[in-house]
Amino acid sequence: MISERYFNIAILALLIIVPTWAYFADEPFTITLMTRAAIFALAAVGLNLALGTGGLVSFGHAAFFGMGGYVMGILAHHAQTFTPVAEVPFLIEGTKSMPVIWLVSILLSAVLAWVIGFLSLRTSGVYFIMITLAFAQMMFFFSISWSEYGGEDGLSIYVRNSFPGLNTLDPIQFYILCLAILLIVLGAMARVVKSPFGLALNAARQSPQRVDAVGLNVKRLRLVAFIISGAITGLAGALFADLNRFVSPTMFSWQLSGEIMVFIIIGGVGRLFGPVVGALIFVALEHFLGGLSDFWHIYLGLLLLMIVLFGKGGIIGMICGREKSHG
Amino acid sequence: MVEPVLLTEGISKSFGSVIACENVSLDLRPGEIHAVIGPNGAGKSTLISQICGTLKPDNGRIFLHGTDVSSQSVRERSLAGLARTFQISALAMEDTVLQNAVLGALGATGNPWKFLSEALPDPNYRENAELALKRVGLLDFKNHRTAELSHGQRRQLEVAIALTLNPSAFIMDEPMAGLGAEGSKRLTGILDEVRTEAPILLVEHDMDAVFALADRISVLVYGKIIATGTVDEIRNNPAVQEAYLGESK
Numbered sequence: 174m175i176s177e178r179y180f181n182i183a184i185l186a187l188l189i190i191v192p193t194w195a196y197f198a199d200e201p202f203t204i205t206l207m208t209r210a211a212i213f214a215l216a217a218v219g220l221n222l223a224l225g226t227g228g229l230v231s232f233g234h235a236a237f238f239g240m241g242g243y244v245m246g247i248l249a250h251h252a253q254t255f256t257p258v259a260e261v262p263f264l265i266e267g268t269k270s271m272p273v274i275w276l277v278s279i280l281l282s283a284v285l286a287w288v289i290g291f292l293s294l295r296t297s298g299v300y301f302i303m304i305t306l307a308f309a310q311m312m313f314f315f316s317i318s319w320s321e322y323g324g325e326d327g328l329s330i331y332v333r334n335s336f337p338g339l340n341t342l343d344p345i346q347f348y349i350l351c352l353a354i355l356l357i358v359l360g361a362m363a364r365v366v367k368s369p370f371g372l373a374l375n376a377a378r379q380s381p382q383r384v385d386a387v388g389l390n391v392k393r394l395r396l397v398a399f400i401i402s403g404a405i406t407g408l409a410g411a412l413f414a415d416l417n418r419f420v421s422p423t424m425f426s427w428q429l430s431g432e433i434m435v436f437i438i439i440g441g442v443g444r445l446f447g448p449v450v451g452a453l454i455f456v457a458l459e460h461f462l463g464g465l466s467d468f469w470h471i472y473l474g475l476l477l478l479m480i481v482l483f484g485k486g487g488i489i490g491m492i493c494g495r496e497k498s499h500g
Numbered sequence: 501m502v503e504p505v506l507l508t509e510g511i512s513k514s515f516g517s518v519i520a521c522e523n524v525s526l527d528l529r530p531g532e533i534h535a536v537i538g539p540n541g542a543g544k545s546t547l548i549s550q551i552c553g554t555l556k557p558d559n560g561r562i563f564l565h566g567t568d569v570s571s572q573s574v575r576e577r578s579l580a581g582l583a584r585t586f587q588i589s590a591l592a593m594e595d596t597v598l599q600n601a602v603l604g605a606l607g608a609t610g611n612p613w614k615f616l617s618e619a620l621p622d623p624n625y626r627e628n629a630e631l632a633l634k635r636v637g638l639l640d641f642k643n644h645r646t647a648e649l650s651h652g653q654r655r656q657l658e659v660a661i662a663l664t665l666n667p668s669a670f671i672m673d674e675p676m677a678g679l680g681a682e683g684s685k686r687l688t689g690i691l692d693e694v695r696t697e698a699p700i701l702l703v704e705h706d707m708d709a710v711f712a713l714a715d716r717i718s719v720l721v722y723g724k725i726i727a728t729g730t731v732d733e734i735r736n737n738p739a740v741q742e743a744y745l746g747e748s749k
């Protein structure tokens with residue numbers, strides 16, 4: 174067994190070495206793939222707080238991913254067409270500034286997660302899975318019918334949004350930006366799971382009646398976790414839209430919700446780097462197998478099956494063993 | 501008369517045709533250990549669940565420090581000073597013993613809304629948690645995963661978590677079960693000490709412990725209290741002997 178810490182450091186090294194190599198070897202497509210993986214990882218880090226720590230099996234996190242995507246799409250669309258987003262009750266202009274887009278994505282995803290969480294957390298088990306799925310589907314169909322923003326065809330953004338001091342169109346610079354965000358969020362998550370909030374949330378997954386009995390509010394703990402979780406996935410959505418310079422209703426699709434969950438299951442549910450490992454493997458399979466066969470999802474399915482059957486903690490669980498309890 | 505810390509007023513609860521609790525009135529006075537004994541299925545746990553708020557009585561009311569808490573949630577009653585132990589352990593099994601105790605200490609502060617500071621080393625929780633573990637004799641096991649504990653140790657951890665809450669009343673559902681002679685003796689000592697901090701409503705099968713500790717005993721049979729009195733009164737009560745003690749001895 175390899176210590177989880179060393180394993181995480183190895184993954185971190187991979188995130189740095191591969192793009193560095195690609196940069197010097199002039200392989201921008203590899204950098205784009207790594208960017209895709211980093212953004213997927215970020216989306217899954219968000220879900221991992223709800224799913225892994227909180228035990229909340231949300232099958233609707235595409236709602237937040239798409240929300241972030243559309244925030245980016247709509248703001249940038251208005252900026253590139255020089256039209257206002259809204260004039261009443263007050264003037265809202267579009268923007269091409271990434272920090273502003275991120276902030277709005279985080280805020281609106283958090284609000285959406287608050288609403289969805291508030292309504293969904295009255296249920297549990299299969300019902301929770303279904304109701305979160307239903308909310309994401311609602312967003313999906315709404316985005317299809319919103320013809321002002323491209324409806325089914327989605328929205329194209331001609332130039333990647335800007336970040337002060339960087340040329341975001343340069344693949345390596347955009348990658349560094351995404352990686353930095355991923356690492357900041359991972360660092361924050363490493364603290365959150367050990368914080369009083371994380372301890373209580375983790376206990377509420379294992380024994381809600383105990384958490385109740387010590388006078389802590391289980392429902393509110395879960396709701397806050399869901400909101401933070403949705404906000405992170407929303408931020409990932411904004412980055413994803415910027416990577417592709419394109420948003421469409423597929424960002425709200427149930428397949429996407431499923432994929433985000435799959436990243437976590439492959440990597441290791443509740444493990445800090447589980448989402449990162451899962452997203453890397455997913456993007457690699459998608460690229461290498463997708464080139465060989467249109468049915469690469471079958472291989473992904475097989476991998477998933479093996480992991481569910483043979484190793485509970487995903488890849489990290491198989492390599493590093495059971496999570497060490499912190500003393 | 502001193503005001504009771506806890507009072508149930510004619511509470512009843514049925515599950516379909518099973519009457520698990522019928523018109524039960526009892527009180528818990530400051531400084532006392534009030535034991536509730538009765539055969540299996542008598543309704544002891546059902547009584548506790550109603551007091552703590554996990555079950556809603558069909559009838560009757562529950563008062564804590566003179567306040568009607570009948571419609572309050574589990575959490576509100578906990579904040580009002582009730583601390584319980586579960587007959588079937590309700591612990592975070594994947595977590596360490598210390599993490600479970602810190603959860604209690606966190607509950608005692610009432611504020612889990614800290615996101616970036618580490619919980620375990622924080623003396624605000626840790627001192628309380630370690631003291632409680634030490635009192636029940638689990639401090640040496642603090643870094644063990646709870647799932648690795650023996651049945652008896654889990655009972656001790658249940659008690660330790662209740663201790664971290666510094667409650668005004670303890671409600672304990674068979675804390676001695678599975679402890680063995682040594683463990684029971686130790687816990688008997690702890691409870692004897694704890695009663696000065698807060699009175700204990702003690703459901704317990706271990707008669708030696710009950711006779712050693714209880715100031716008063718209520719006997720519950722088929723959901724009804726058939727007698728309440730001091731240890732001697734209960735021992736010499738013919739109805740009790742017939743219904744309960746007689747059959748087990």
Ligand SMILES: Nc1ncnc2c1ncn2[C@@H]1O[C@H](COP(=O)(O)OP(=O)(O)OP(=O)(O)O)[C@@H](O)[C@H]1O
Binds near residue numbers: 515518540541547587
């Ligand atoms: N949730 C429930 N649904 C249906 N019946 C229940 C429920 N809980 C308890 N009962 C029934 O109510 C009666 C009292 O059960 P309870 O668990 O309160 O007894 P107890 O005195 O705690 O028993 P023990 O000594 O075994 O712990 C039993 O007949 C039991 O089967």
Ligand SMILES: [Mg+2]
Binds near residue numbers: 546587
């Ligand atoms: Mg019972």
